[in-house]
Amino acid sequence: MLVLRPVELTDLPQLQQLARDSLVGVTSLPDDSEHLRAKIAASCESFANPAQAQGPENYFFVLEDTEQQQLLGCSEILATAGYKEPFYSLRNRHFTSASRELNIEHGVPALSLCHDLSGHTLLRGFHIDAALTRTPFAELLSRARLLFIAAHAQRFSDAVITEIVGYSDDNGHSPFWEALGKHFFDLPYAEAERLCGLQSRTFLAELMPQYPIYVPMLPQSAQDCIGRIHPDGQEAFDILEREGFETNSYIDLFDAGPTLYARTANIRSIAQSQMAVAQQRTLIDARGRYLLSNDELQGFRAIIAELDYQPGQPLTLTPSMCVALNVTAGSPIRLIAL
Template identity: 60%
Template sequence: MQALRPVALSDLPQLRRLARERLLGVTSLVDDETYLLDKIQDSLASFAKAEASQGPENYFLVLEDLESGQLHGCSDILATAGFASPFYSLRNRPFISSSRELNIQHGVPTLSLCQDLSEQTLLRSFHVDPELAGTPLAQLTSRGRLLFIAAHPQRFADSCISEIVGYSNAAGESPFWEAVGQHFFDLPYVEAERLCALQGRGFLAELMPQYPLYIPMLAQPAQDCIGQVHVDARQACQILIDEGFTSTQYVDLFDAGPTLQGRNNRLRSIIHSRVTRSQLSPQSGQGRQWLLSNDRLQGFRAIVAPLDEAPGDAVGLDRAMLQALQLAPGEAVRSVAL
């Protein structure tokens, strides 16, 4: 059985492997020992924070095989985008010009650097091993974050956002970056993406143009990238859309991938999850799949498991499920159908 749990210092070597294998464009997960160590320590401090309030906290979760100890995925939650450093996006909206004499009004689509998405909760760092793509464990790795938010709502904003990786080719080249960012940074897409991960987005404000970019003036391959989802990011995107996230007018600075947004009071795993009493009950392993979690902070655990009966006044769990959730019979468990 596999469980989603808070990251630990001992996970560093395995996290480096996950970071090496992550999709190019996931800038919050980079194979750099110092960066990952800082990320782990920040997460440990966040889970240890006694005060239940929203701030700069980063809650980093890993998917662990409980028998082998092997990590097969990860994801994290940044409680407040833009709290510690500016959170920049590109806003895609038309610039309207008009002429009374000619009786013409025309809208030209533009991209403008902005910080509109600051103060919202950011879901990021999603990655699972390729063999888990499309499986319930991939959903656990992504949606388990929402179960944690449901258990501790005061630590997060009322809405969540997630940047989906945009198009780049097999050589790691982004047509959008080459048409836009390359001219201001003089760096290949791969190097710019790594620099952003290690140093944050602050340097973008110094070099990116402060005036709108007129989309029709970009090369057609760059225009085609705007809002496009990388083929290997479609799974991550679809999981969130199924949750209730929707596309916005904002795109990523580097590859123009879409930004999704969802109000917490409309997200499935938050509004439909229910907390009931657990009870020891043998399970056949043939029932419907459910996402299950405890509601703890540092001891948070989440699993996906087949239940013979839908949760009612109590949730029947076998011993392996209780152990994975670190629960004793009678303790509370949160559940939502997969």
């Protein structure tokens, strides 16, 4: 059975392999054992923290095949983007100029460095084994984070964002980076993303131009990248779009990938998830597929299961489902149909 759970220190070797296989641009998953060890330790502290308010915590989840004891994916929630340092983005908005004498008014799209999104909760670090793409387990890896937010709402912002990896070719070449960022850092795109993963984007962002960048002055190849999704990032985008996330006027400052935004209370898996009380039986007359989780903190677990769920009635689970969720008869279960 595949189970989503909080990361543990013993996961480091397998987690580093996931990092090696992850998409360039997933900066929160660098291939560096010491950095990953520190991330795991920080996540363990976050799950152990009894805080009842939003703070700097980072919650790191892994998707495990419990029979094979193999990690097949990972994802994260950063409770507060920009808690310790600004969370930089590029704001893409029209700049309007006018001439009374000539009776001309003209709008030009311009990119401006900003940290408007600081303070929002950030979903990041989504990576899943290639064999599981476009399967319900990708939904588990992404959406179970939302059930965790629903269970511990006081720890998170009233708005959630995520950055989708922007376009780069098979060789890791980003036309947007080549046209803009490379002029300020003289680094290949992949190396810039790696440095951001190991340190932070702040030291690079602070070297970016502080004045608006007029989009028509960029090469067409770079303009075409604005808001464009890397093909391997499309699934992450599609899942969250179905959850009610929408693109806005912000893009990633390195590859121009889109930023998705949603009010926390309006996210489908948060607004429409339901609570039921577990009961255990050996056989289930399954009538639908559901994403379900317990409401624990350190002991959080989530799975996908075929169930017969009737609102207001106890939720029947098999013994193996109860073990996977670490629950017993009478335990509260949060669920939503896939």
